[in-house]
Amino acid sequence: MFLHQLNPTMKAFTIVIIVILLALIFDPITPSILFLTTIILMFVGGKVNWKRYFLYLLPFLLFAFGMFWTTLIFAKQPDLPGQTITILTFDFPRESFIVALALAVRVLSVAALSLLFIFTTNIVHFILSLIQQLKLSPKIAYGVLAGYRFLPMMKDELKVIREAHRIRGVNQVSTIRGKWSQYKRYAIPLLASAIRKAERTAIAMESKGFTGDRSRTFLKQFTVSGKDWLFLVIMLTLYAVAVYTSYSLGFLKLYDGEL
Amino acid sequence: MTPHVTVQDLSLRFEFVERDTLSGISFSLEQGESILVLGPSGCGKSTLTLCLNGLYPRELDGALSGDIIINGKPTLSYKPGQLSRIVGVVFQDPETQFCMLTVEDEIAFGLENIAVPREEIEERIDDALRLVDMEHFKQSTISTLSGGQKQKLALACILAMRPNLLILDEPTANLDPIARIDLIQTIKRLKSELGFSLIIIEHQLDQWTDLANRCLMFDKNGSVFFDGSMQQAIRSHRKEIEGEGIWLPKVTQQVLPYVNDKTHDVPLTLEDFSREAHLWSGIQWDENVENIELETQDIFLECNQVSYIANDKTILKDISITIREHEFVAIAGANGSGKTTLSRILAGLQRPVSGTVFLGGKPLTEWNEGELRKEIGYVFQNPEHQFVMNTVYDEIAFSLQMKGVHESEIQERVGRILKLLGLTSYTKNHPFTLSQGQKRRLSIATMIVDEQKMLILDEPTFGQDAATNYEMMLMLEERYQRGTGIVMITHDMELVHNYADRIIVLHEGEVVADCRPAKLWQQPDRLLREWGLDLPIQVKMQRLCKKEDQYHVPTST
Numbered sequence: 001m002f003l004h005q006l007n008p009t010m011k012a013f014t015i016v017i018i019v020i021l022l023a024l025i026f027d028p029i030t031p032s033i034l035f036l037t038t039i040i041l042m043f044v045g046g047k048v049n050w051k052r053y054f055l056y057l058l059p060f061l062l063f064a065f066g067m068f069w070t071t072l073i074f075a076k077q078p079d080l081p082g083q084t085i086t087i088l089t090f091d092f093p094r095e096s097f098i099v100a101l102a103l104a105v106r107v108l109s110v111a112a113l114s115l116l117f118i119f120t121t122n123i124v125h126f127i128l129s130l131i132q133q134l135k136l137s138p139k140i141a142y143g144v145l146a147g148y149r150f151l152p153m154m155k156d157e158l159k160v161i162r163e164a165h166r167i168r169g170v171n172q173v174s175t176i177r178g179k180w181s182q183y184k185r186y187a188i189p190l191l192a193s194a195i196r197k198a199e200r201t202a203i204a205m206e207s208k209g210f211t212g213d214r215s216r217t218f219l220k221q222f223t224v225s226g227k228d229w230l231f232l233v234i235m236l237t238l239y240a241v242a243v244y245t246s247y248s249l250g251f252l253k254l255y256d257g258e259l
Numbered sequence: 260m261t262p263h264v265t266v267q268d269l270s271l272r273f274e275f276v277e278r279d280t281l282s283g284i285s286f287s288l289e290q291g292e293s294i295l296v297l298g299p300s301g302c303g304k305s306t307l308t309l310c311l312n313g314l315y316p317r318e319l320d321g322a323l324s325g326d327i328i329i330n331g332k333p334t335l336s337y338k339p340g341q342l343s344r345i346v347g348v349v350f351q352d353p354e355t356q357f358c359m360l361t362v363e364d365e366i367a368f369g370l371e372n373i374a375v376p377r378e379e380i381e382e383r384i385d386d387a388l389r390l391v392d393m394e395h396f397k398q399s400t401i402s403t404l405s406g407g408q409k410q411k412l413a414l415a416c417i418l419a420m421r422p423n424l425l426i427l428d429e430p431t432a433n434l435d436p437i438a439r440i441d442l443i444q445t446i447k448r449l450k451s452e453l454g455f456s457l458i459i460i461e462h463q464l465d466q467w468t469d470l471a472n473r474c475l476m477f478d479k480n481g482s483v484f485f486d487g488s489m490q491q492a493i494r495s496h497r498k499e500i501e502g503e504g505i506w507l508p509k510v511t512q513q514v515l516p517y518v519n520d521k522t523h524d525v526p527l528t529l530e531d532f533s534r535e536a537h538l539w540s541g542i543q544w545d546e547n548v549e550n551i552e553l554e555t556q557d558i559f560l561e562c563n564q565v566s567y568i569a570n571d572k573t574i575l576k577d578i579s580i581t582i583r584e585h586e587f588v589a590i591a592g593a594n595g596s597g598k599t600t601l602s603r604i605l606a607g608l609q610r611p612v613s614g615t616v617f618l619g620g621k622p623l624t625e626w627n628e629g630e631l632r633k634e635i636g637y638v639f640q641n642p643e644h645q646f647v648m649n650t651v652y653d654e655i656a657f658s659l660q661m662k663g664v665h666e667s668e669i670q671e672r673v674g675r676i677l678k679l680l681g682l683t684s685y686t687k688n689h690p691f692t693l694s695q696g697q698k699r700r701l702s703i704a705t706m707i708v709d710e711q712k713m714l715i716l717d718e719p720t721f722g723q724d725a726a727t728n729y730e731m732m733l734m735l736e737e738r739y740q741r742g743t744g745i746v747m748i749t750h751d752m753e754l755v756h757n758y759a760d761r762i763i764v765l766h767e768g769e770v771v772a773d774c775r776p777a778k779l780w781q782q783p784d785r786l787l788r789e790w791g792l793d794l795p796i797q798v799k800m801q802r803l804c805k806k807e808d809q810y811h812v813p814t815s816t
Contacts, residue, residue: 124360142368146358152402153354157644163608164644167637168705169629169661189643192691200355207312208416209343209372219367219380 002045002227003116008126009133010228015117018235019110026255028101029246030239031109037238038112046120053119060111068104072096098251123148129222139212146201150194157193161186261331262287263456264311264424269325271306271315271481280306281481284325290423293450293457293470295489298477299504300695300724304460306481308428310334311458313342329424344373347417351429353409362388362399362412369420387419390452391445405594407438411445418449426458433721435594435750436793440466462724464508465796468527478503490524504726509753509796517542532800536807544801556583559713559744560605560635565614567600567768574600576768578614582746584712587739589755589776590748592765593791598748599717601765605746606637606715636711640718642702646690651682651701654690658709676704696727703734713744720751732758756780756795766790 003011022031042048075096083094127145130136165185173182246252264287271281280303288294296304309315313334316323327334329345350356359365366387370380388394391411396404404412410430417425427446431439443466450457450470459467468489476485476492478499485496492500493511500507507515508527517539518525526532532539560582567575575597582588582605590598603609604616607623616623618634626634639645648654655676659669677683680700685693690701699719706714714735720728732754739745739758749755755762755776762779764772771790772779779787780798787794 124364142358145360149358149360149402160639160641161644163603164637164639165647166608166628167606167632167639168645168647169632169658170647185647188691189646192643193641197352197355200350200352201358203309203314204348204350204356204413205358205368206314206318206340207309207343207346207348208369209340209420210368211340211372215374216371217374217377217380218371219364219377219384221377 001047001120002231003042003120004046005227006120006231007133007222007224007228008121008129009222010224011117011121011231012126014228014232014235015113017232018239019113021239022106022109022113024255025243025246025252026102026106027246027251027253028098028105029249029251030242031102031105033242033245034238035105035109035112037242038109038116041234041238042112042116042119046116048119053115056115056118057111060108064104064107064111067107068100071100071103075099102253125220125222128218128220132218132222133224135214137212138210138214138216142205142210142212146198146205150197153197154190154194158186158190161189263290263292263330264288265326265328266311267326267328269307269310269323269327271303271310271319271321271323273319273321276321279481281310284481284483286475286483286486288424288456288458291454291456293459293473295464295467295471295474296458296460296477297464297474297505299479299726300462302477302479302503303481304477305428308348308426308458308460311424311426312346312348313337313339340372343369343422344420345422346424346426347420347422348426348428349410349413349417349430351432353406353413353433356409356413356416357401360400360402362393362401362404363397365401365412366416366419369416373420383419383421387415390418390449391415405438406434407441410434410438410442414442414445414449418453422455424456424458426460428460429462432462435791436752437593437788437791440793443467443470446470462506464506465510465528468508469530476500476503476505489527493525504724506725510800513542513797513800514539529796529799529803533803536800536803539800540804540808542800542804544797556585558582559584559586559619561617562601562605563615563617565601565604565611565616567597567604567609568612573768575604575611578768578770580763580770580773582713582744584744585739585742586744587758587760588744588746589759589762590746590765591750591752591755591762591790591792596765596791597768598765602637602715602717602746602748606635607631608637632711633709634712636706636709636714638703638706638714638716638719640721642698643691645702645705649689650687651677651690651693652686654701654705655708658705662709672708676708680704695723696730699723699727699731700734703731707734707738707743711743713746714738716745716747718748718750720749720754752793752795753797756797764790764792 072092078093078095081093084091085094085097127141131138131141267285269281269284270279272279298304357365359368366384367380391414431442447470461467472488474489475483478484484499485492510532511525511527558581562578562580565578592598604611648657655673656669759776762776780794
């Protein structure tokens with residue numbers, strides 16, 4: 001699939017550019033078009049578990065709606081109080097409505113762009129590509145990868161420690177102070193084992209000849225190809241189309257520090 | 260020909276430590292030779308590994324003296340990373356040797372480090388996977404592999420780099436017996452195929468001895484007191500070996516009390532033993548006699564049609580078992596058969612999806628947490644998980660204080676336990692600063708101070724050295740004699756044979772056997788293997804002797 005084959009660094013770069021460009025515009029039409037086209041692009045160019053995708057999108061939807069509603073209700077005095085719009089029998093000034101909508105859709109379009117990256121990129125490939133394209137130090141990159149492996153292990157360990165302490169008869173507390181001291185108690189065994197594990201991993205990595213310098217080869221080589229530029233061009237075109245449409249409809253407005 | 264590895268008068272001392280971790284070690288190893296390195300835990304065996312692969316002195320906080328010469332050059336003259344082409348190490352813990360997510364990437368990691376060209380990497384990965392018989396796992400995620408597979412992968416990663424010295428640093432300590440034998444077989448095959456030199460650091464010697472007869476024995480002070488064949492060591496240094504807590508092969512342990520003739524070679528393996536079984540007819544086999552009438556004991560814990568499902572996977576299916584008061588029950592079975600889940604449910608730590616567990620006739624769910632803890636104790640695999648206080652004294656006093664026992668009585672009881680554990684001089688230490696064996700003893704002590712009626716232990720011998728296990732079993736035995744029931748998850752069949760009244764075998768979430776150990780050993784070998792069990796050494800030797808008798812009887816009459 002097209003989106004999955006792109007160079008991860010270039011993909012991230014493209015997404016960041018579009019997000020920055022999007023931040024310059026403050027109207028409801030441009031981000032709406034981008035939001036919809038991003039989702040269509042996911043459909044066409046990516047292989048995605050849709051159930052999971054919408055599950056991830058859900059919190060953003062709720063957040064966007066909350067933002068929309070509060071902005072609408074607590075809007076400042078409109079300049080043109082005459083123009084109103086009716087939602088569910090309530091009248092709202094048209095101007096406030098547009099500001100609220102612009103804010104909400106903005107959140108959604110940024111969310112959709114980020115999800116596009118997250119759902120079509122393998123984290124290991126992303127880090128390897130960062131080493132190869134952006135010259136990230138292997139010391140840091142492989143450290144991050146090893147740490148990434150640790151997270152699920154630590155989660156399991158926390159569960160075991162919790163049970164072990166329960167067996168010792170440490171009372172389950174409900175006060176905030178009690179909870180705090182309880183977590184402090186979990187922290188010592190958890191950190192002690194994390195440090196030991198990290199040390200062992202470091203030794204194992206070093207004894208496989210890892211020195212952290214850049215003179216290494218790669219099994220998975222990442223290069224920037226025509227496809228990546230094509231993706232950048234597609235995204236920029238989408239952006240341009242969105243801005244032009246918004247302009248034609250008379251909505252286009254540059255961002256001016258509104259909230 | 261110059262030796263492959265020469266170590267001359269090597270001494271090493273860590274910063275802030277008052278004594279040498281390694282002192283005055285000298286030995287040499289020929290190309291293609293194998294050697295076993297033995298010694299009590301903390302004697303510096305693993306430190307030696309890091310000296311040999313060049314990590315020390317580069318990464319060492321401390322001082323090192325003496326020379327290590329590999330392939331005619333001192334290790335210091337190799338550039339960082341260069342030695343990894345010559346020396347490969349497989350470490351003990353299968354969880355912490357990897358830094359990538361998939362099998363393929365992990366093997367590639369080492370090759371990328373030494374700048375093998377890309378085309379060749381692919382080829383070498385396939386080669387290495389073929390050597391350890393894991394071709395089908397090339398694209399697998401490492402976290403989905405079993406412990407044994409992870410160790411084989413660790414081996415493949417090293418083999419891909421084509422070292423001519425392989426160091427195995429307790430590679431089987433965290434594996435179950437079946438996976439252990441599989442790994443050792445693999446190494447044996449590779450050794451004859453590839454002919455590398457081999458340094459094996461181990462606690463449990465069985466199966467290794469026919470791969471390497473020469474052994475290097477360390478004492479507690481980090482110096483070598485013996486270098487030579489195993490047979491010779493048993494003849495001339497038996498006292499020291501026992502004193503240092505070095506574990507001899509199981510067969511040898513069984514036979515040793517009957518050896519009078521000092522010049523005779525003692526058998527090290529079952530094969531050695533079978534060749535001369537007729538010589539050992541005098542051995543008294545421990546029959547594990549029925550010391551208590553089981554049926555007369557009251558039922559303590561009753562498990563009624565318990566099932567457990569997690570993530571759509573059935574872990575336990577309709578388990579119905581009873582555990583009587585003052586019983587020593589072993590729970591065995593292959594990895595993933597549901598042993599740990601069952602033990603957690605018995606202890607009331609997890610709730611079954613369906614079915615009920617009764618304690619004294621009352622469902623566990625109706626027990627109040629505090630009361631339940633006075634009845635059942637649970638010892639976790641890693642002792643550190645259970646420590647909640649900052650000093651050894653407070654650790655033991657903790658549950659007594661929770662119960663509101665009077666301060667003077669606490670002092671008296673804690674004092675008694677500390678004396679029993681041999682930890683009197685450590686009262687003010689933090690539990691985490693104790694040695695491995697001390698931690699294990701302390702963790703059990705914190706559980707038995709309450710005098711619970713039953714103690715559940717989750718693989719307490721896993722990844723611990725033999726001396727620690729021996730001490731632990733002494734403690735448990737004493738407790739058992741005083742009336743505490745014990746339920747232990749274990750892979751150790753010798754332990755089951757020696758101690759357990761009853762063994763429950765789980766296979767794919769179901770109870771397939773629930774009987775006396777002696778009765779289980781009569782099951783066909785094929786079935787036992789399918790359940791992930793191996794016969795205890797005593798039973799195997801006993802059978803060999805019997806076979807021998809039958810063979811000899813007709814000829815002698």
